[in-house]
Amino acid sequence: MNIARVRPFRTSVGRYAAGPRLRLPAHRASSAVLAGAYPFLATSPCDTGVPVGVDAFTGGLFCFDPWALYAAGDLTNPNVLLAGVIGQGKSALAKSLALRAIAAGRTVYVPGDPKGEWTPVARAVGGTVVRLGPGIATRLNPLDVMPGADASASRGRLLAAIAALTLHRGISAAEHGALDAALAGAERRGTTPTIGHVVAALGAPDRAAARADGVRVEDRLLDGRDVAHGLRRLVRGDLAGLFDGPSTHTLDPGAPMVVLDLSALGSGEDALALAMTCSSAWLEGALAASSAKRWVIYDEAWRLLRQVALVRRMQAQWKLSRAHGIANLMVLHRLSDLDAIGRQGSEARALAEGLLADCSTRVIYRQEADQLAGTTTALGLTQAERDLLPLLPRGTGVWKMPRRTHVVHHVLHPAELDFIDTDAAMRDDNHGGGRDAA
Ligand SMILES: Nc1ncnc2c1ncn2[C@@H]1O[C@H](COP(=O)(O)OP(=O)(O)O)[C@@H](O)[C@H]1O
Ligand SMILES: [Mg+2]
Known part of the structure; x- marks a missing residue:
């Protein structure tokens, strides 16, 4: 690459004479060297996309x-x-x-x-x-995930994230256990579970499932108490009416x-934060x-x-x-x-x-x-x-x-x-x- 000597030049309206002629020696360098000296000027164009x-x-x-x-x-x-x-x-x-x-x-x-x-x-x-808010009829069921092998796992992860958000702390292993058992109970109903079903199941733990996990049913009830309070916020608290029922929208995966x-x-x-968590899960599925x-x-x-x-x-x-x-x-x-x-x-x-x-x-x-x-x-x-x-x-x-x-x-x-x-x-x-x- 060659940087030419700057010379006065002639245009259609006359001679360009803005300043004295610069008398610099010509400088010759490879593009690679100039790229180091002038990192901005010598970047190759970004012209894809x-x-x-x-x-x-x-x-x-x-x-x-x-x-x-x-x-x-x-x-x-x-x-x-x-x-x-x-x-x-x-x-x-x-x-x-x-x-x-x-x-x-x-x-x-x-x-x-x-x-x-x-x-x-x-x-x-x-x-x-999709517009969500108090007084708007739209509901998204975050547990409405794509049926498949990992449907329960993704519902479980989502419920744990919601519980952590509402409780403002991480949830313990025992709480995870109670939540998973409640989700399994809600899923056994046959229809797509809702957060309301999970809250109900947390309040009435299944005796046989608890015994299979080696936990007394009374302990399981206690384990799930805080989590149930946290999730209840979405069913009867300030966030009721947004995520606590069947989804009112199905999503067209082809929508631009x-x-x-x-x-x-x-x-x-x-x-x-709760709305984003629930909606991202709903969308992941959809x-x-x-x-x-x-x-x-x-x-x-x-x-x-x-x-x-x-x-x-x-x-x-x-x-x-x-x-x-x-x-x-x-x-x-x-x-x-x-x-x-x-x-x-x-x-x-x-x-x-x-x-x-x-x-x-x-x-x-x-x-x-x-x-x-x-x-x-x-x-x-x-x-x-x-x-x-x-x-x-x-x-x-x-x-x-x-x-x-x-x-x-x-x-x-x-x-x-x-x-x-x-x-x-x-x-x-x-x-x-x-x-x-x-
Ligand atoms: N590249 C641009 N050229 C001309 N006007 C612009 C440009 N980018 C933004 N604006 C104007 O600036 C305003 C504020 O931009 P916005 O994107 O809302 O800012 P921010 O999201 O950073 O707060 C907009 O109303 C838009 O019309
Ligand atoms: Mg902005």
Whole structure:
């Protein structure tokens, strides 16, 4: 590669004479050497996949397809972390990626949308929106899993996760035993069990089953008491009417997009985490039939990271996602959202670090000054990358992948603006257009 001497040049309107002629010696170096000297400028174009926007350094088109990059060995997994301060265009990028991926034959699943801002996007592509909340007739039975050899095991895992979430602690081996026995009892009824059936079975343990497990029936009743109280919250407590009956929806596995709108649940973190846990189980079952490549998008994921039980479950699902052709996209404000899960050295913290390690693409939008050091260490950014972070304009981010880094300005198509523009409610008094207030 040759960097030519800079010379004044002639254009159609006359001679270009903006400054004195530079008298630099010509410099000749191989692309490999220049790639070291100018890591941004010399990165080869990322041109496979759906168009995202413009590479800020080369002016070229930047495309992204986690499956293609994974297949080419550029990524160690297809998952993406997207972090940036509020209003920088994180959701807009996630929505564009979703819409453009659908055009390329992928499908998209949003397992929990706490602001209700994905509904117009799903409607635009003929997708399905399931809206959950108090007073809404929709019910999802999380125990409604695909019939099969591991149906009981996946119901058991789910019940344990729900119990841990409602009790705010891990559950003991004895509690696991009581829960498994109650589930087996509920399953013996013949129809798809519901959480109500499991709660009833916890309150009236089966004597023969207890004896077979070497436990007195009185002890089994005691073992299951806390768990029953926890689960009862979904049957008669503040979460009643959402997950405690047969599902009112069956899911079309071929739907281009499925959004679970949780905006009606309000700001309760427990309710949101429980809804996400139950809905992810329900969807796992409903979608297991389809093998299409799928984006699973956790917008506002920082809210979920406060619940260790949910993070544990998310990580287990992520481990399986590669086998199912799933790419997860996790949207945070800052990397320190991950620290909020737990103290250094704790199990929770290890889970958070695991989630980060499971995202081999990290897209960093503008960060506050106090986040720079932490972000730099967590992601192994270079000084040049770090210095960019506080300067990035809206819609522009550093895309860091194991073997390449790009600074990309996400270009929104005018047709996308109609259902991506979350500023509409701030600007217009009368914004209509079917959007839910965020
Ligand atoms: N690449 C972009 N070009 C132009 N406007 C954008 C771009 N990205 C986002 N916006 C605008 O910025 C606003 C806020 O974006 P949003 O995605 O909701 O931010 P965040 O999710 O980061 O809080 C949106 O209304 C959108 O119209
Ligand atoms: Mg957003």
